[in-house]
Amino acid sequence: MTLINDFMSLIYPRHCEACGNGLFKQEAYICNYCKLNLPKSNYHKNSQNELSLTFAGRVPLVNSLCFYLFEKSGKVQKLLHAIKYQNQKELAQFIGELYAQDLIKEKTLDDIDVIIPIPLHKNKLKLRGFNQSEWFAKGLAKMLKKPMDIISFERRQETSTQTKKKKYQRWENVEGIFSINDQQALINKHVLLVDDVITTGATIEAAWLALKEVEGIKVSVISIAFAARKLS
Numbered sequence: 001m002t003l004i005n006d007f008m009s010l011i012y013p014r015h016c017e018a019c020g021n022g023l024f025k026q027e028a029y030i031c032n033y034c035k036l037n038l039p040k041s042n043y044h045k046n047s048q049n050e051l052s053l054t055f056a057g058r059v060p061l062v063n064s065l066c067f068y069l070f071e072k073s074g075k076v077q078k079l080l081h082a083i084k085y086q087n088q089k090e091l092a093q094f095i096g097e098l099y100a101q102d103l104i105k106e107k108t109l110d111d112i113d114v115i116i117p118i119p120l121h122k123n124k125l126k127l128r129g130f131n132q133s134e135w136f137a138k139g140l141a142k143m144l145k146k147p148m149d150i151i152s153f154e155r156r157q158e159t160s161t162q163t164k165k166k167k168y169q170r171w172e173n174v175e176g177i178f179s180i181n182d183q184q185a186l187i188n189k190h191v192l193l194v195d196d197v198i199t200t201g202a203t204i205e206a207a208w209l210a211l212k213e214v215e216g217i218k219v220s221v222i223s224i225a226f227a228a229r230k231l232s
């Protein structure tokens, strides 16, 4: 078995998706050095965090969580790029499993009922072939032993042009992007909404506008990375 593995790594050299260095046999996707040194937010240990402040007064969230803090041209950006543009969906799942290990220790998400990845519009899903948030969610669901629901919540509109628009236009645009297919399935549930990257929070706000119609619903948010805007 080891022989085959060694042989395979000669043909397909395995490297760390964050730093590019070769991986040791026991390592997968991310080397141990990067695992220890990537900028974790640790927001699960601090409920009054920068991400929760981003949503303050806009979206009432139980937990606001992200695994890493995004830095332009940094290693976290490399990870996200590998997932999105190099088809590394298994890397997204791996990161979900890694993050879940931290969250289990603190019992942060014990009372979550269902995990819902932010859906892609069907045209975009067709184009990319997979939903990166769904694969991240898959890793979380597996480790946290919570069900994932990709049916009850749907994206009706594409929003790819949004980034080019000005901020005030964007807020007007968020209503009606998402819709609920199955209200009944979400009544009185604590939903964990899963996204890959959060920047302005507009997508989560749009999701909330649809979800808030469900009776007794509670929402928490989790992402691979959070790109905090510099307040200068």
Ligand SMILES: [Zn+2]
Pocket (backbone or CB within 6 Å): 016, 017, 018, 019, 020, 021, 030, 031, 032, 033, 034, 035
């Ligand atoms: Zn590395």
